[in-house]
Amino acid sequence: MENDKEARKPHCLSFPLQGHVNPILQFSKRLQHKGRTRVTLVVTKFFLKTAQDFPAFSFPVETFSDGFDDGLDEKLEPEESYRRCWEVGSATLAQLLEKLSSSGCGVDWLIYDPFYPWALVVAKKFGLTAAMFFTQSNSVNSIYFHAHMGELKLPLSEAQVRISGRLPALKPE
Template sequence: MNNHHHHFFLICFPAQGHLNPTLQLANRLIDAGAAVTFTITVHGLRQLKTFPSLEGLFYASFSDGFDDGINPTNGPSNIIFEIKRINSQTLTDLIQRLSDEHRRVTSLIYSLTMQWAAEVSPQVGIPTAFFCVQSTVALAIIHRYFNSQDGVFESFGSEPPNSVQLQGLPPFASIELPSFLLPTSPYTSIIPSFKEHIRTLEKDPNPCVILNTFAALEGDAIKAVASMNPIALRPLIPSVLFNGKGGQSDASSFQCQLFESSFKDYLNWLNSKPDHLVAYVSFRSMVTIQESKRRKFCMEL
C-alpha cells in the first residue's frame, strides 16, 4: 500500500446498477497507479456474491444503522435522516482508522444518493468528487430542476412540466424526463436526495463530477453541467469489450453480483438461439412500467 502515492476512497450505494460502474472506476484508478478502498454498507457487503480480486483494491464496510436491512415499516424520510446521521460519524471514523494504519486516504469519491459523504471532507481534510452513474443528460436535468439560481422544481408543484429546456439541447418533454422526478413516480421520496446532491456541489468551493460518458456522445450535456467541473472518463465498462485489451482483469471476472447468477447459463441459453434472433432490452433497477406499456414493448419487439 505504501507504494501508492494516491489512495482513493470510493463509497458506493449497494445497488447492482451502481456497483459495477464504480468497480470499473476503481480499476481505472488502479491502472493509473493508485490504491482504492471500495466501500459500501455492512448489509450491502453481506449481500455480495462475488468479490473481484485486484492488487491495489481493498474492501471496507460501514454501518448505516440498518445492518440487517431496511425495515419496510420505516418511513423514507426517517430512513434518510438516520442514514445521514449515523453514516457521517462512522465514515469519519473509518477514514481515520485507515490513516492510523498507514493507509492515508487522499481523495473521497461518492456515488448517487451518497452526497452526505461530502460533509465528511472538511473533518478529514481531503477533496471529494461525485461519480455520476447516470447519463449526463439526466444529471443536467436534475441540475436544471434543483440548482439554487434558477431551479424550476418548486414552480411545477404537483403537475409535471410540459417541457424542460437545457442550454444547447432541444426541449425535453415530460415523458422524456427521469421518471423519479415526476409526481406520478412511486419513488418521489428520493427527490430531496437529488436536491441535496446539487446543493452539496454548489457549496463545494472546488466541485468535481466524474461522468460515465465522453464528449462525442454527450458533448452538449457536459457543457450544461460545466459549473460542476465535470470530468468525462468515457464509458466505464471493461476495456476488453471495446479495445480487446484487458488490464489486470477481464470482463467476466471483474464484477460484483448481488444476485445468484451463472454467466455460463446465460451463454448456453443465448447459444441455443439462432443468430440475430435475440433482442436485449434493459431497464434501470428503479424503473416502473405500466402493464399496458409492457405489452406494447413486447409487441414492438
C-alpha cells in the same frame, strides 16, 4: 523499495451507493490501472453480506454501516431513514478514515455517490479532496435540476420539452 513506492501513492476511497457499485468499480479499476493511485472500495455492511459472488479485486474492500446492516427498515418514513443513514453513515465513515490513518494507510481523497451528500461533510472534516461520481448522464442530472427549480413542470403535458442548455427538444416519454 516497492513498499515505499506504494506508500507514496495517493490513496483514494471509492464510496458508492449500493445500486451504483458497478459503475464506480469500473472507474476505480481505471484509476488504479494508471498506477498512480491506490484505491479502496467502501461498501455497506449489508451489501457485502448479501452480494453473491462478490469477486476479489486488485484493491481492498472496506465496509461501513449506513444504519441498515440487516436491510432497510420498511416501517420507517423516508425522512427517518435518510436521517439515520446520515448520522450512522457519517460516523462510521469517520471511524473508517481514522482506522486507515492509524494503520498507515491514510486517505488523500474520496469519490462519493451524490446520494450520500454527508460524505462531503466528513471529507472536509478530515481535510480530504472529494468529488461526486454521477452514475447517470449529465443530461438526466440537468432534467432533475430543472424540475427541482420549477422550470420543468411535472407531470409533463407538452408534446416536447425544451430545457435551457445544449439538450435537444425531448419527448415526455
